[in-house]
Amino acid sequence: MKKIMGSLLSLTMAGILLVGCGNGQNNDSAAGQEQAEGKPTQLVISTWGFSEDFFNKEVYAPFEKEHNVKIVTEIGNNAERLNKIRQGSGNVDVVYLSDYYAQQAINEGLFEQMDHSKIPNVEQVYDIAKAPLGEEYGPAFTIGRLGIAYNPDLIKQSVTSWGDLWSDEFKNNVTTPNITTTAGPMFVSVASTVAGNEQFNEDAAFAKLKELNPGIVKYYGQTSEFVNMFSQEEIAGGPIMEMYMKDLKAAIPNAVFVSPKEGAYAVMNTVNIVKGSKNKELAEQFINWHLSKEVQEKSAKAKVDSPVNTEVVLNAEEADGVTYGADVVNNLLKLDMKFVNDNIKTWTDRWNRELAQ
Template identity: 55%
Template sequence: MKKLALLLTVVLTFGTLLAACGSGKEEGSSKPTELVISTWGFAEDAMRKNVYEPFEKEYNVKIVTEIGNNTDRLNKVRQGSSKVDLIYLSDYYALQGIEEGLFEKIDHKNIPNIENLYEIAKAPLGKEYGPAHTVAQLGLVVNGDQVKTPVESWSDLWKAEFKNKLALPNITITTGPMLMDIAAKHAGNQEMNTDAAFKALKEINPGVVKYYSKSADLVNMFAQGEVVVAPMQDTFYGSVSEAVPSAKYITPKEGAYALLNTVNVVKGSKNKELAEKFINWHLSQQVQQANAEQRVDSPTNKLVKLTDEQAKGMTYGAEVVEKLKLLDLRKVNQEMSGWIDRWNREME
């Protein structure tokens, strides 16, 4: 009997050890879910620290990023040549993806932080698609040492004193359609009329030093004294002010233009619910606060609080954000190919 009891004890103990080993192996080998995010790669270190790594730990996720500009990354999704779950795009490019059926409709129950956003950021392209995680503005930058007369209006770009000292955005970049709207209104048309815009642009064209496609080029032109005034995103103003301490950022009296960067779930993603949880994570007050304080992005979460010093150079606060001008992006998409053709014929 003693031998039998001893044998049973050994068997039970061995069985318990096997079960424990099996359970530990299962837990330890729980492979993280891979979430593929298509983004610009801007401030990658801060994004990894503030956004990616905490999310990975919270949800047992491995985040992989695909880096590139709006056009290249959207084309990859169009071609089906990437395994992207989430894609960050400026609103103009995101609308193209929506109209081409490339994105999933989002489930708001998985993204409750949308309710904490400024109104223009909640559903810039429709309630079924992604919100804006950051906002910037297009205003005017002037070299204060060389510009003595007040610059208060978009129409001041047409002043004779700025001939051969002016840079403007190329039609093909995100702010190109905004230039069309600025020109149309300068010509007295409030509906972004194509003929009115090109009439005004042809008037200013002889005095344009360059139609820039990269903000870095514009920064260099200010630094080298080639230009003294230009429309510019506030995101890049810091680089200009470092090179030209007298540089000033001006919000024209007609208003600055909103630049909204959105995030959407790509059609066919196998991780749709997890992707929505990530969007909610990025929109949280904690994440947006950290990114804003480190000057990664201007926040769209209205619960974020910044000091005057922290807010300097940022698109921040309801007074600023809710007054920004928005273009009719659907009209822009309809007109863009014709605008580019006409631009190439008449402007370049």
């Protein structure tokens, strides 16, 4: 009798365990199942692909080791990668996008809403970077600034203002970003400011851009085009993100970066979780890791990304060419990306009609 009861009890417990496993398989993430089997969970990250050696060694590898994860990357520019997510053609968990493109994804419902309490390192981040596109969405993991870079051998005047780009010295000697780039809408805003408006004025902006248009060597679509023209002295300068100064200085060692007196623009690259990710908890842990002082400091010292973590401390040499410090970050101008995305089609049509060469 005892043996029968013992057998029945064993069968009952086994049934409970099997039911438990079945429920877990339905409700838990794929990560839980794989980790239970001792296999690394695959975390798919969509990113640009620059500085891959640094990211593989300093960002991905330590996280893989600690969390039994295998990170797989999908590489491409903002537009290409966003389109893949729109089409549902990948299994992306975490996506890095500039704020301009991230806002489009938010508008289309492509991101999971994020609980920032599960990403505690957000509390160490500059306020401007904590939730640049809304509390429900991801932080910026780096902030750059759009200012003016120029070659002082070709430009003799003191460059202090966005308006200096309209001077005779820059005529036929300047490049500006195309409207389709991340910096394009920022330069439309610049033109409105140079035209004397405190609030954005579209007509005034495009009138001012028309004044500059005859002296533009080329509207650049990729930063590499700016770097190449600058290196060959086809241009004396133009608006560019500070993070590319190391490339400009490699060609022109005395190249100068200016934060214009009207203000430089914040260029924020965000990190978010893709809607439907089976690894949301793991993705949150990864984002928290990327915001940590350890990762942010290494990225800054390697001049890969400017830090958003306020606990990062850099000396003068380490900070050179990096957007760093509260006095710099807190004074950056921030575009309303929802407003930009609501108007970008109109601006692009006007740009192509009135300015395209």
